[in-house]
Amino acid sequence: MAGIALVGIAGLFAPVLWQGEMINPFRPQILVATLTALAASILLRDKLLVNLAIVVMTLNALPMGGRFITMQRLPAPAGEAHNRISIVSANVLCDNREFERVMTMVRRENPDIFVAVETSPPWLDGLKPLKPLYP
Secondary structure, eight states: OHHHHHHHHHHTTTTTOHHHHTTGGGHHHHHHHHHHHHHHHHHHTOHHHHHHHHHHHHHHHHHHHHHHHHOOOOOOOTTOOOOOOOEEEEEOOTTOOOHHHHHHHHHHHOOSEEEEESOOHHHHHHTGGGTTTOO
16 A cells, blocks of 8 residues: 555656656556555455545545546537547657757647657646647
8 A cells, every 4th residue: 555655646746756747647557556455455444544545545536537627628610520539649758859840740730639758847848839729
């Protein structure tokens, strides 16, 4: 349980430490592990472990729930039936500094979903002009 707690808490530091961001894609798996630990704690009738599992589960569920609640959804264009989406995934390599090149490509392709992989704080700052289009 302590390991799950430490990993989940480390992900909360993503805004200040890029290493924490490496944990966030695994939040669903961490949540499943926590639910499993909660079930085991209930079976063992250990109140301390049950309470710890609930706290860890909450710490992992809140960031996931927050994203779903605040996620902006764009309205579908009137009169057009869309059954395709376009996705651009750019592995930017955190040491790379060619922000404008990536932004030019994204604007040219105009995807429905844009994903930047291996980002760092400078990359997050460099891609801020795209934030209104890709929150």
